[in-house]
Amino acid sequence: MNITRSSSPGIRAIEDVYEEIERVVGEEGITSEACDRACYTRDWGPLPTSQEYLPDLVVRPRTTEEVSEIVRLANKYRIPVVPRGGATSMQGGCVPLKGGIVIDTSTMNKILEIDEDSRLVRVQTGLLIRDLNEELEKRGLYYGDRPASWIRTTVGGRISVNGGGAFGPRWGRAIDQVISLEVVLPTGEIIKTGSKVYEPSAGYDLTRLFLSSEGTLGVITEAILKVYPKPACRKVDMILYPKWEGMIRNIGRMLQAGLAPEIMTCHDGTRYRHYIEKKLLEEGRAVPEVAPDVGGILIGFAGREELVEAQRKTMAEVIKEDDGKLGDPEVANLWWETRQGMPFNPWPKTQEKKRFATIDFAVPIGKIGPVFRLYLQLSKKYKLEMYGGGTFHNAPDMFPTLTFAMFIDQRDQAEYERWLKYVEEMAHAAIEAGGTIAGISGVGSIKAPFFKDQYDRSTFEVIRKIKNVFDPNHIMNPGKKFTR
Numbered sequence: 001m002n003i004t005r006s007s008s009p010g011i012r013a014i015e016d017v018y019e020e021i022e023r024v025v026g027e028e029g030i031t032s033e034a035c036d037r038a039c040y041t042r043d044w045g046p047l048p049t050s051q052e053y054l055p056d057l058v059v060r061p062r063t064t065e066e067v068s069e070i071v072r073l074a075n076k077y078r079i080p081v082v083p084r085g086g087a088t089s090m091q092g093g094c095v096p097l098k099g100g101i102v103i104d105t106s107t108m109n110k111i112l113e114i115d116e117d118s119r120l121v122r123v124q125t126g127l128l129i130r131d132l133n134e135e136l137e138k139r140g141l142y143y144g145d146r147p148a149s150w151i152r153t154t155v156g157g158r159i160s161v162n163g164g165g166a167f168g169p170r171w172g173r174a175i176d177q178v179i180s181l182e183v184v185l186p187t188g189e190i191i192k193t194g195s196k197v198y199e200p201s202a203g204y205d206l207t208r209l210f211l212s213s214e215g216t217l218g219v220i221t222e223a224i225l226k227v228y229p230k231p232a233c234r235k236v237d238m239i240l241y242p243k244w245e246g247m248i249r250n251i252g253r254m255l256q257a258g259l260a261p262e263i264m265t266c267h268d269g270t271r272y273r274h275y276i277e278k279k280l281l282e283e284g285r286a287v288p289e290v291a292p293d294v295g296g297i298l299i300g301f302a303g304r305e306e307l308v309e310a311q312r313k314t315m316a317e318v319i320k321e322d323d324g325k326l327g328d329p330e331v332a333n334l335w336w337e338t339r340q341g342m343p344f345n346p347w348p349k350t351q352e353k354k355r356f357a358t359i360d361f362a363v364p365i366g367k368i369g370p371v372f373r374l375y376l377q378l379s380k381k382y383k384l385e386m387y388g389g390g391t392f393h394n395a396p397d398m399f400p401t402l403t404f405a406m407f408i409d410q411r412d413q414a415e416y417e418r419w420l421k422y423v424e425e426m427a428h429a430a431i432e433a434g435g436t437i438a439g440i441s442g443v444g445s446i447k448a449p450f451f452k453d454q455y456d457r458s459t460f461e462v463i464r465k466i467k468n469v470f471d472p473n474h475i476m477n478p479g480k481k482f483t484r
């Protein structure tokens with residue numbers, strides 16, 4: 001044991017708990033080595049480099065029962081517990097702000113059951129979305145949640161922030177894939193929130209309570225998920241609109257025409273260019289100049305070929321109503337490919353120095369145009385380099401969530417502070433527009449100061465009471481959603 005620093009619980013508690021946890025997970029399942037702990041101080045979001053955020057212990061359990069023992073001990077000694085999946089959330093969600101124990105779920109990555117007839121799977125939540133999909137594809141199935149980060153993101157992380165992905169128009173967001181969950185509560189109790197069917201009419205809907213809970217109510221250890229038959233044919237197209245607002249309007253027209261895309265990712269000109277530029281350059285092709293307020297849609301249809309072609313034909317008509325034009329099919333395929341390789345594949349050069357940092361949120365569809373214009377203005381006001389905006393559209397209504405990103409050098413304190421101001425202004429603009437401050441990657445610590453601004457006093461009181469019922473000692477992921 002090598003404990004060099006104590007956090008809020010005090011060194012004695014950490015030493016005591018180390019030995020007790022070691023008895024549960026074995027020597028290989030726990031570490032307090034400084035170099036190991038250093039790997040758990042960040043996620044993909046920007047955080048000031050002046051702060052360390054070292055956990056006291058990192059634990060790698062293999063079973064729900066082990067998690068239960070760890071959490072029970074943490075609760076006894078009042079030690080913070082931070083569940084960690086793939087660390088791809090961009091809001092500081094799995095960062096141990098107050099030290100304590102990081103539960104690394106990467107060792108809980110088993111597929112426990114695949115029921116092809118019922119089209120469901122039971123998995124441990126440290127499983128990567130890509131690995132789940134690989135197994136499913138062998139059986140002619142696939143998973144309906146496909147974030148650009150699927151190579152590194154876990155089932156547990158997806159559920160805990162409730163993100164959206166490329167297959168959103170057909171299958172919805174992370175929440176829509178979940179049938180029920182197994183959760184370890186902060187007391188160590190293990191609960192199951194439902195059965196093998198998602199049928200909440202008996203209420204209360206405990207499953208949904210844990211969706212988007214960001215590790216603040218317990219550790220989700222298993223999930224029963226829906227899966228879908230892999231389509232025989234899939235074709236992707238790209239459409240460019242001269243204005244972002246025209247793109248948003250045109251999606252409504254597609255709905256009206258009865259089109260049912262499987263894939264949809266929408267970007268502004270800046271983001272679209274980032275996606276395609278590296279591959280085009282590699283192939284010696286010119287990268288087109290694209291104005292920032294251009295709207296680009298990557299759209300895909302799936303199913304029997306005749307149905308796919310019929311829909312593409314109608315789409316080609318509908319897009320004209322907002323001056324949309326079909327783009328080069330090769331670039332469309334490249335965009336789709338790049339989207340799935342992110343960020344470990346082609347990535348703009350700037351990322352080597354700066355980190356891409358996003359605020360994601362949601363506003364009513366009619367307000368998307370004005371918040372996009374605000375984004376363009378704020379990048380100038382705060383002198384931040386734009387990475388670009390995007391929308392994800394989700395079944396059954398295609399209502400979108402938004403992501404507006406910048407490149408941030410987190411070592412530059414002044415730039416980091418300007419970024420925080422940008423986040424604050426965007427978060428409040430979303431609330432004023434009748435929306436919410438989180439769209440795909442949760443509230444985390446970055447947006448925690450604005451979490452309560454979304455609610456009136458009585459409503460926030462109910463939310464606080466829910467937290468207190470589950471986690472009276474506030475050991476679960478402190479500093480996330482709530483500032484304390």
Ligand SMILES: Cc1cc2nc3c(=O)[nH]c(=O)nc-3n(C[C@H](O)[C@H](O)[C@H](O)COP(=O)(O)OP(=O)(O)OC[C@H]3O[C@@H](n4cnc5c(N)ncnc54)[C@H](O)[C@@H]3O)c2cc1C
Pocket residue numbers: 043044082083084085086087088089090093094105125126146147148149152153154155156157158159160161162163164165166214215216218219220221342343440441442444477480
């Ligand atoms: C390049 C890139 C592209 C991205 N593209 C998309 C995209 O297309 N769509 C999208 O929605 N998001 C996207 N994201 C955001 C990100 O992938 C999501 O936020 C993701 O769902 C986080 O999952 P994770 O496994 O990495 O979780 P982590 O980042 O490890 O954790 C996220 C939160 O969940 C909690 N948590 C994790 N596991 C558990 C568990 N088992 N029980 C309880 N709490 C838990 C953590 O404490 C934390 O609060 C992208 C991110 C990157 C870096």
